[in-house]
Amino acid sequence: xxxxxxxxxxxxxxxxxxxxxxxxxxxxxxxxxxxxxxxxxxxxxxxxxxxxxxxxxxxxxxxxxxxxxxxxxxxxxxxxxxxxxxxxxxxxxxxxxxxxxxxxxxxxxxxxxxxxxxxxxxxxxxxxxxxxxxxxxxxxxxxxxxxxxxxxxxxxxxxxxxxxxxxxxxxxxxxxxxxxxxxxxxxxxxxxxxxxxxxxxxxxxxxxxxxxxxxxxxxxxxx
Numbered sequence: 747x748x749x750x751x752x753x754x755x756x757x758x759x760x761x762x763x764x765x766x767x768x769x770x771x772x773x774x775x776x777x778x779x780x781x782x783x784x785x786x787x788x789x790x791x792x793x794x795x796x797x798x799x800x801x802x803x804x805x806x807x808x809x810x811x812x813x814x815x816x817x818x819x820x821x822x823x824x825x826x827x828x829x830x831x832x833x834x835x836x837x838x839x840x841x842x843x844x845x846x847x848x849x850x851x852x853x854x855x856x857x858x859x860x861x862x863x864x865x866x867x868x869x870x871x872x873x874x875x876x877x878x879x880x881x882x883x884x885x886x887x888x889x890x891x892x893x894x895x896x897x898x899x900x901x902x903x904x905x906x907x908x909x910x911x912x913x914x915x916x917x918x919x920x921x922x923x924x925x926x927x928x929x930x931x932x933x934x935x936x937x938x939x940x941x942x943x944x945x946x947x948x949x950x951x952x953x954x955x956x957x958x959x960x961x962x963x964x965x966x967x968x969x
Contacts, residue, residue, distance in 0.1 A: 811938055811969070815866040815882050818940075818968045820961070822870045829869035829877075837866050843883065860893045861886035863939070876948040876957075880965050884940045895936040898943075906955060909935055909963050917944075917958045931955065933962030937969035 810818070816835050828834040840854065840862050847853035863886050869879040885891040895914070902916050909915030915935035923929050929952030933944035944962045946953040 807938065811884070811940055815864060815884060815940070816868075818882060819866060819868045820880050820965050820968065822868070823872070826870040826872050826878075829871065829879075831869070832867070834870070835866070835868040837864065838881075840865070843881075856897070857894075860890040862890070874948070876946055876953055878961060879945045880961070881943045881945075882940055882969075883943065886939070888939050891936050891939045891941050895934065895941050898934060898941075900932050900934055903955070909933065909959065909966055911963065912937070912966050915962060915966055917955050917962050919952045919955055919958065921952065923949075929953070931958040933958050933965075935962060935966045935969070937966065940969055942966060942969060 816837065819835050822828055822834065832838070840857055843862075843865055844850040844853040844857060863884045865881060865883045867879065867881040869877065871877050883891075883894065885894065900916070901918050901920075903918055906916060906918070909917065912935050915933070917931065917933040919931035920929060928947045928949050931946045931953040933942075935942045942962070942965045944958060944965060946958050946961065
């Protein structure tokens with residue numbers, strides 16, 4: 747039996763993290779920006795790659811995740827068009843991530859408590875109008891990433907298998923549209939100190955779990 751939630755914000759996904767909801771930039775962009783208070787930052791919050799790692803990212807998992815996070819994002823599929831809402835395959839800030847939530851100020855506090863480090867995202871539109879967004883959110887520790895993953899709490903189909911190749915990754919979908927008539931599917935995967943979140947949105951009918959599983963697994967395979 748599928749577990750559903752009646753709490754929808756836009757076509758967004760309910761999160762325990764902020765006591766509100768998130769749906770990625772592509773499905774929360776119509777909401778006015780919420781002024782956020784100044785925050786105490788640590789230098790690494792700025793989305794700038796660190797010094798070159800002497801280890802080979804091809805064989806050293808830590809070196810791969812410490813390298814250019816943008817290089818680990820999925821490439822735009824053939825025939826799809828990059829989003830014009832933000833720079834594809836680029837960094838985004840902790841403030842921008844907090845704006846995904848119904849309660850951005852609460853989200854900002856939580857992200858800092860989980861030792862947010864940096865984030866990168868990309869998005870595209872398929873030929874059938876389906877919008878896809880992939881975010882990579884990195885923390886300073888595996889514990890921080892695990893806390894973010896656990897507290898996110900996307901509604902989960904208890905009968906669905908995990909994302910192949912992962913221990914806890916999963917996908918799901920909403921069965922009701924948002925205020926604009928769009929439906930949402932989502933995926934969530936954690937690998938080390940990085941959490942990958944996938945959002946798919948389109949009109950008339952929700953993307954299937956198989957469709958979002960394919961994107962989520964493909965992103966997980968890059969981590």
